[in-house]
Amino acid sequence: xxxxxxxxxxxxxxxxxxxxxxxxxxxxxxxxxxxxxxxxxxxxxxxxxxxxxxxxxxxxxxxxxxxxxxxxxxxxxxxxxxxxxxxxxxxxxxxxxxxxxxxxxxxxxxxxxxxxxxxxxxxxxxxxxxxxxxxxxxxxxxxxxxxxxxxxxxxxxxxxxxxxxxxxxxxxxxxxxxxxxxxxxxxxxxxxxxxxxxxxxxxxxxxxxxxxxxxxxxxxxxxxxxxxxxxxxxxxxxxxxxxxxxxxxxxxxxxxxxxxxxxxxx
Amino acid sequence: xxxxxxxxxxxxxxxxxxxxxxxxxxxxxxxxxxxxxxxxxxxxxxxxxxxxxxxxxxxxxxxxxxxxxxxxxxxxxxxxxxxxxxxxxxxxxxxxxxxxxxxxxxxxxxxxxxxxxxxxxxxxxxxxxxxxxxxxxxxxxxxxxxxxxxxxxxxxxxxxxxxxxxxxxxxxxxxxxxxxxxxxxxxxxxxxxxxxxxxxxxxxxxxxxxxxxxxxxxxxxxxxxxxxxxxxxxxxxxxxxxxxxxxxxxxxxxxxxxxxxxxxxxxxxxxxxxxxxxxxxxxxxxxxxxxxxxxxxxxxxxxxxxxxxxxxxxxxxxxxxxxxxxxxxxxxxxxxxxxxxxxxxxxxxxxxxxxxxxxxxxxxxxxxxxxxxxxxxxx
Numbered sequence: 001x002x003x004x005x006x007x008x009x010x011x012x013x014x015x016x017x018x019x020x021x022x023x024x025x026x027x028x029x030x031x032x033x034x035x036x037x038x039x040x041x042x043x044x045x046x047x048x049x050x051x052x053x054x055x056x057x058x059x060x061x062x063x064x065x066x067x068x069x070x071x072x073x074x075x076x077x078x079x080x081x082x083x084x085x086x087x088x089x090x091x092x093x094x095x096x097x098x099x100x101x102x103x104x105x106x107x108x109x110x111x112x113x114x115x116x117x118x119x120x121x122x123x124x125x126x127x128x129x130x131x132x133x134x135x136x137x138x139x140x141x142x143x144x145x146x147x148x149x150x151x152x153x154x155x156x157x158x159x160x161x162x163x164x165x166x167x168x169x170x171x172x173x174x175x176x177x178x179x180x181x182x183x184x185x186x187x188x189x190x191x192x193x194x195x196x197x198x199x200x201x202x203x204x205x206x207x208x209x210x211x212x213x214x215x216x217x218x219x220x221x222x223x224x225x226x227x228x229x230x231x232x233x234x235x236x237x238x239x240x241x242x243x244x245x246x247x248x249x250x251x252x253x254x255x256x257x258x259x260x261x262x263x264x265x266x
Numbered sequence: 267x268x269x270x271x272x273x274x275x276x277x278x279x280x281x282x283x284x285x286x287x288x289x290x291x292x293x294x295x296x297x298x299x300x301x302x303x304x305x306x307x308x309x310x311x312x313x314x315x316x317x318x319x320x321x322x323x324x325x326x327x328x329x330x331x332x333x334x335x336x337x338x339x340x341x342x343x344x345x346x347x348x349x350x351x352x353x354x355x356x357x358x359x360x361x362x363x364x365x366x367x368x369x370x371x372x373x374x375x376x377x378x379x380x381x382x383x384x385x386x387x388x389x390x391x392x393x394x395x396x397x398x399x400x401x402x403x404x405x406x407x408x409x410x411x412x413x414x415x416x417x418x419x420x421x422x423x424x425x426x427x428x429x430x431x432x433x434x435x436x437x438x439x440x441x442x443x444x445x446x447x448x449x450x451x452x453x454x455x456x457x458x459x460x461x462x463x464x465x466x467x468x469x470x471x472x473x474x475x476x477x478x479x480x481x482x483x484x485x486x487x488x489x490x491x492x493x494x495x496x497x498x499x500x501x502x503x504x505x506x507x508x509x510x511x512x513x514x515x516x517x518x519x520x521x522x523x524x525x526x527x528x529x530x531x532x533x534x535x536x537x538x539x540x541x542x543x544x545x546x547x548x549x550x551x552x553x554x555x556x557x558x559x560x561x562x563x564x565x566x567x568x569x570x571x572x573x574x575x576x577x578x579x580x581x582x583x584x585x586x587x588x589x590x591x592x593x594x595x596x597x598x599x600x601x602x603x604x605x606x607x608x609x610x611x612x613x614x615x616x617x618x619x620x621x622x623x624x625x626x627x628x629x630x631x632x633x634x635x636x637x638x639x640x641x642x643x644x645x
Contacts, residue, residue: 036641104457104506104519124500125457128507211464211507212641225369226467229633230397 013244016237028234032242037219041242043130044215048198051137056191058138059145063153066146071154080150083143090140091203098136098208103127130214136204141194148193152186185258192254196247216243306568310422311406312576315569318408321576324569326356331570333359334374334385335366339512339536341428341528342590346583350574357570367468368394375401379564386571388560391469393633395424395558396626402560405572407579412599416623417556427578428528428592429556432477433547433615435530440521447481447495447548450522456503460510460520461496462529465636469555474524475636476624477553486553486624489632490639497643505644512536515543526555527615531591545615552618556595581605588614
């Protein structure tokens with residue numbers, strides 16, 4: 001654990017504190033305040049937050065719908081296996097799937113254009129820019145949510161619903177006072193996982209957007225492999241440090257929310 | 267007591283130690299060298315070996331050559347590599363990372379230093395070559411005097427190999443022929459114009475912005491005019507942000523592509539029969555760029571690396587690059603001597619009246635400007 005997680009992290013972040021001549025310096029970390037870099041962090045955060053929230057809500061609804069199906073039945077097991085596969089279906093394959101479907105010459109695009117006269121790219125091709133990343137990200141966020149949240153929903157005991165009904169409560173009070181507080185910790189945990197998943201996701205964005213590294217993983221790639229702006233390899237370490245910082249803040253927020261939600265369980 | 271845990275831990279530890287030692291052993295083996303008489307890694311010209319036959323013998327004894335980032339369809343490199351393999355079948359060529367950038371070539375050399383798989387030779391954009399001269403070993407090929415001074419570093423650390431003009435390739439069935447840069451802002455080109463990469467990362471895209479700058483009443487000193495052009499192109503909805511490849515051209519996603527003339531011509535040849543593809547270099551001022559050859563100072567196969575250089579600057583290889591649509595470095599000298607393939611030379615796109623090639627200082631200033639302004643300009 002130490003060898004494969006802590007050591008590479010320390011090495012990567014350590015390069016952020018080393019200048020071009022090898023001496024320890026804070027200049028590279030100071031470069032994080034560059035407006036382009038700050039804009040990239042902003043874009044990364046809102047993209048991850050948006051896809052995490054949408055993925056969480058849609059995923060939770062899918063889980064709720066699946067509750068009605070038989071636990072060992074065909075529908076549940078199919079969706080379970082499908083989710084396990086689709087949660088990992090990121091990267092180049094996903095990018096290609098979207099290009100082939102709704103790209104400029106994609107099947108759906110051409111169909112809409114020729115049969116219905118609707119041009120989805122009338123205002124410019126958005127698939128290859130930041131908004132175009134939202135759909136592919138949601139595509140793997142929702143299955144991930146289904147996988148991680150299903151056990152929590154399954155653990156909602158039916159006896160609680162019955163108790164609520166016998167004591168004169170309504171559906172609304174059941175959800176507000178019983179189910180939601182119980183589900184809150186795992187919902188927030190899954191939301192955090194989805195955020196982290198989207199925040200660090202690189203391959204899909206790299207395959208789809210080729211202009212203007214708008215999110216932080218693409219900025220790291222640009223700092224490491226750029227042909228035209230040289231000597232910025234240490235900036236990649238500083239960017240990694242920035243990403244860890246963002247994740248730390250999010251996790252602190254999560255643990256604060258967790259402790260408040262856990263009050264219900266005492 | 268040997269528990270499962272201790273066993274697993276000791277196996278893991280042994281594996282780690284074994285792998286580390288193999289790495290060290292590989293490095294140590296290189297230090298002993300191959301041939302005792304000539305130290306190939308310090309040879310600065312063919313006279314150190316005596317003659318070509320001696321160099322060939324030394325290279326054949328090494329038996330291998332590692333090249334990196336040489337796409338087979340880039341300026342006909344496939345044919346160049348095949349001809350070398352045909353002439354020297356005893357030398358096994360290992361082609362690594364064909365789609366790598368110049369920066370990745372240097373990184374590979376640094377990461378693999380001392381190992382058998384480190385690259386022997388580089389083909390780099392000028393900016394990366396200028397920034398990494400301490401990674402190169404100086405070597406002057408036999409035909410050194412044929413190469414114009416502007417294209418080589420005096421001691422032979424890096425030498426221009428082939429180059430071309432920044433051009434615009436287009437599908438004549440999908441769009442009308444553009445006659446000037448401003449034509450591309452028209453409504454006929456909506457959602458159709460692409461450049462080869464991101465200018466803050468790739469040399470070809472950087473040159474596209476440079477060409478736009480000199481064509482848009484700007485200059486090589488100030489790329490802002492080029493950034494403004496692409497900003498206008500984006501605002502008009504004509505700029506499409508995909509990386510063009512023969513696949514995207516064949517599928518019709520990128521009917522207009524800014525790329526080096528030899529690459530554009532290459533797309534046309536590759537897609538013959540599938541798509542029609544024309545190439546135009548805008549008249550007036552042309553933006554040219556040369557790539558550069560260099561030998562790794564820590565090359566695992568120094569004699570083979572030098573033989574490769576001699577081969578690349580021989581008439582055969584220069585003409586093969588010409589066949590790929592690129593201008594070889596020795597073009598003028600070969601034209602005078604009559605050894606150049608005259609048909610191919612005449613078939614190259616017409617040279618514009620003026621040619622600009624940015625200096626190192628201009629490239630650096632432009633790169634800084636792009637770093638600040640590009641992302642916001644094409645938002």
